[in-house]
Amino acid sequence: MNQDFTVMTADEAARLISHGNMVAFSGFTPAGAPKALPEALARRAVALHRREQPFRIKLLTGASIGALADNQLAEADAVEWRAPYQTAPALRDKINRGEVNFVDLHLSEVAQMVNYGFFGPIDIAVIEASAVTPEGRVYLTSGIGNAPVYLQQARRVIIELNAYHSPRIREMSDIVSLGAPPLRTMVPIFHTLDRVGEGYVQIDPKKIVAVVHTHLPDQITEFGNENPLCLQIARNVERFLLKELHAKRIPAGFLPLQSGVGNINNAVLKVLGRNPDIPPFMMYSEVLQTSVIELLEQERIIGASASSLTVPPSVLEHIYQNMDFFSERVVLRPQEISNNPEIIRRLGVIALNVGLEFDIYGHANSTHVAGVNLMNGIGGSGDFERNAYLSIFMAPSIAKGGKISTIVPMCSHVDHSEHSVKVIITEHGVADLRGLSPIQRAEAIIGNCAHPLYRDYLYGYLARGKSGHIHHDLAHAFDLYQNLEQHGSMLV
Numbered sequence: 001m002n003q004d005f006t007v008m009t010a011d012e013a014a015r016l017i018s019h020g021n022m023v024a025f026s027g028f029t030p031a032g033a034p035k036a037l038p039e040a041l042a043r044r045a046v047a048l049h050r051r052e053q054p055f056r057i058k059l060l061t062g063a064s065i066g067a068l069a070d071n072q073l074a075e076a077d078a079v080e081w082r083a084p085y086q087t088a089p090a091l092r093d094k095i096n097r098g099e100v101n102f103v104d105l106h107l108s109e110v111a112q113m114v115n116y117g118f119f120g121p122i123d124i125a126v127i128e129a130s131a132v133t134p135e136g137r138v139y140l141t142s143g144i145g146n147a148p149v150y151l152q153q154a155r156r157v158i159i160e161l162n163a164y165h166s167p168r169i170r171e172m173s174d175i176v177s178l179g180a181p182p183l184r185t186m187v188p189i190f191h192t193l194d195r196v197g198e199g200y201v202q203i204d205p206k207k208i209v210a211v212v213h214t215h216l217p218d219q220i221t222e223f224g225n226e227n228p229l230c231l232q233i234a235r236n237v238e239r240f241l242l243k244e245l246h247a248k249r250i251p252a253g254f255l256p257l258q259s260g261v262g263n264i265n266n267a268v269l270k271v272l273g274r275n276p277d278i279p280p281f282m283m284y285s286e287v288l289q290t291s292v293i294e295l296l297e298q299e300r301i302i303g304a305s306a307s308s309l310t311v312p313p314s315v316l317e318h319i320y321q322n323m324d325f326f327s328e329r330v331v332l333r334p335q336e337i338s339n340n341p342e343i344i345r346r347l348g349v350i351a352l353n354v355g356l357e358f359d360i361y362g363h364a365n366s367t368h369v370a371g372v373n374l375m376n377g378i379g380g381s382g383d384f385e386r387n388a389y390l391s392i393f394m395a396p397s398i399a400k401g402g403k404i405s406t407i408v409p410m411c412s413h414v415d416h417s418e419h420s421v422k423v424i425i426t427e428h429g430v431a432d433l434r435g436l437s438p439i440q441r442a443e444a445i446i447g448n449c450a451h452p453l454y455r456d457y458l459y460g461y462l463a464r465g466k467s468g469h470i471h472h473d474l475a476h477a478f479d480l481y482q483n484l485e486q487h488g489s490m491l492v
Ligand code: 0RQ
Pocket: 029, 063, 064, 107, 259, 260, 261, 262, 263, 264, 286, 287, 353, 354, 355, 356, 357, 366, 367, 369, 370, 375, 376, 377, 378, 379, 380, 381, 396, 399, 400, 404, 405, 406
């Protein structure tokens, strides 16, 4: 298999990476991300910094990587620039202190940006693989992410050959490249499970400068259990989708769902999966969590396309033991295909994502708390919400025990504009914004979604605002944030 390649320890391979290098990691979420090199890079940074030598890299990934890995690298002060998504508390703190430059990107767009050199050349890619052949065929693992483009564009490649993964994981991979404009052709995916590529990435084997052997699971822990709030939001989603189905605005065979990550999304899938009035459906998503695996086995989900299997090790092992069943029902794609606008629009995907806050006109903030501090990043939410058949956003109506309203007069930061957001759902109800003018949208959002504690304030703002097509009182549009900063609560 890899006799032709130089086998190294992770620490030896880390020495191939220099200060200032643009480094690219495989994977999507912790699934498929390298596991030994991040730790070794952190050790290298600490050792060099002790000798007062500089060592900070630029790091591109698929989405998040393991929080442990991102935290270790951040704590070792090993990263000066990071894109396109993260979920690690120590890294987040450094970004918000201005110590790491972070670039928040639509996940579907990263591959083409790299292909066209928007970020400069990639010095070295670190790629987790289940196998690599002397001819340069690289078989990926549980998360595909941007690994294909990183493998092709990087000047040098380090392979983490992880024996933890089943060699059969390759049966789920469907790797295809989009080509360069203006000669791009259509991606011929007409059904969720269509396969259009190969099970491996072909590269020049001479680029592989090291192979590091590992036997390590993905750093994935299960999300918490269902709680009453998540269940209430999920029931409102269920009620809305059933209404659409009965009105024939969703066809009788249903449409593929995309579901973000977290407790609300898990609750939604469980509730939809249990309802016999909702026909078995497909997932055209970016991440598959445990709830999807359970519903596949119950045949409530027929098939699933995504960029990663973001499931804890026990669930991944279960999948590996039942590959005859799962390999026919799951396709793992590069993120420029799992999140591809053309395909999302063609398949009529129903997008279900969680946001931090929404304003009364339907703009959504997914990324920056009070407009200032980064939470995680836009991730794939924009890829799906902008192009979906039905763009649904969900959130609890309040945060921090009611000190924060997630419905505000004017969003402090906008990731998704009123033109993309079609439906907002909280535990109180559903604001169906389709066909509504701005003032009608405001009335629907305040009346159906805002917490009762905040409704009078929001109606008052709407009435007080300078009237035009949209009503705003620019002198007071951000009063709730100022109250929060000065008094610890949005309502004084
Ligand atoms: O804080 O952890 O201190 O309690 O934000 O909020 O309600 O637990 O929800 O875990 O689903 O995360 C938008 C961040 C929601 C996520 C976001 C506080 C709240 C809590 C987390 P605590 P919840 P979730 C697929 C699609 C963007 C990327 C995306 C996200 C913490 O869904 O990152 O959609 N989305 N990707 O108390 C201040 C507010 C707040 C607030 C909530 N208005 N102001 N704090 N919180 N609302 C995945 C990929 O792309 C890979």
